[in-house]
Amino acid sequence: MSRFHPFSWNGAVLIGVLLIGWQLLFEIAGENAMAPPIATFAYLLQLLATASFWSNVTATAAAFLFALIIALVLGLLIGFALGLHRFSAEVGEAILVSFYSVPKITLYPIVLLAFGIGMPAKIAFGAIHGVVPMAIFTMTAIRTLDPVLLKTAKVMRLAPWAVVRTIIVPSTLPEVFTGLRVSFSLTLIGTLLGEMFGSQRGLGYLLMTAIGLQNVRMIMAVTLLLVLFAASVSVVLIAIDRRLHRATG
């Protein structure tokens, strides 16, 4: 793992700088606006020992997991379908990219009206966020597939399944994985937004009630948990991503 050494060293320095900045900001902003790092970590640990907090965590986790699976599967299918056909890709790409740039939160009331408040709406909203990057990356991966490889397969008379297994999957994997990585973070954001706006459970809901009650400690602890989760998963995904891209050149 020595190759990752510089990255992790920089990461450690960065975390240190961020923590110091947080403490300094606390000294300036004062106790009514913020909680200091150590107290926030302590409060988070305290929260993690309570069952009611865990029920919110699992509610968010379940919605997020479902949304991610839907986004990934749907994105793969759309990306594959568009990528295989040149003209459909040309038509579809602009629509996907425009949709990517739209503030999708404005669509949330429609999602709520269609699904009603609760789990399905949260899942749908998370999936809406994650599906587009997955589709775009998959489509690009298929379109940039080296035609020589496919011709070779034809010459060697490989069965369709063998083509998929030995050519399409290995050569598109790095790009598709990048899509998965981006999709992961957007789905998380979508799920949380869904919980903040229309929900009775979950971490997003906890954040909203904490704002209402001016519960600064709770806001900071939940934010910290979310940032820790998102950042650490993303570090692992980036490491895998880089390895995959290096392996295929």
Added chain:
Amino acid sequence: MNRAAWVRLGLIAAIILALELLCRIGVIDQLTMPPPSEILRDTIVLLASGSMNTAMLKTFLNVVIAFGAATIAGVGLGVAIHGQRRLRQGLEPLFATYYAIPVYAFYPLFIVLFGLGDAPQILIGFMLAVVAVIMNTLIGLDRVSRVLLKTARIHRLGPMRTALHITLPSAAPYLLTGVKLAVAYAFIGVIGAEFIMSNTGVGYEISFAYNNFDNATMYPLILLILVVSIAANSLLSRWEATLMRRRGYR
């Protein structure tokens, strides 16, 4: 327009027609979504009445402020970081994980810090947008050809003229990519923040209309936001494509 664009237009028209049909025959009920033709009529009525003008003005102004600040700060920081190798390496993990972090999670904190005014919303838009500008500025500066910079030195151009005649035009397509993302992120940030918690702006009006089952206001506002953000994005994309072609990329 090429063939793909026509097909795209036809596809969108077909989807709208299908929605109209589904609404008219009652598969989608009136409480969920009014037919597209009625949404269009409501939009015209709403715009003519002028009741949303202050909300729209406020939202678009905040988007412009967030976007402008992010562009200036992003290009400035990008240029500053570009020269510092140690600093850039140190910031690498931050840039890599930045967009994985749900920035909205900080919104409650900003409300506590700055109050429920425009500042937290602009700050969210700014935070989302600025890193995209920084990252694309760095990429753009990396791609400036060494030969051109050497030529500038041979001709003894000062730093200002080197920047104006060589660095800026060479990096322009990448800077524009950053700017395009900044527009999208500023929209997403400001409207998202208005949505979650605020007392003015289009995002707030949409959620207010939702809570009052006021589809005649909600759908036109959603339509407006979609049209404006898609129009801004496609204009910038077209400009970006032109620049890229002129640079010989493509």
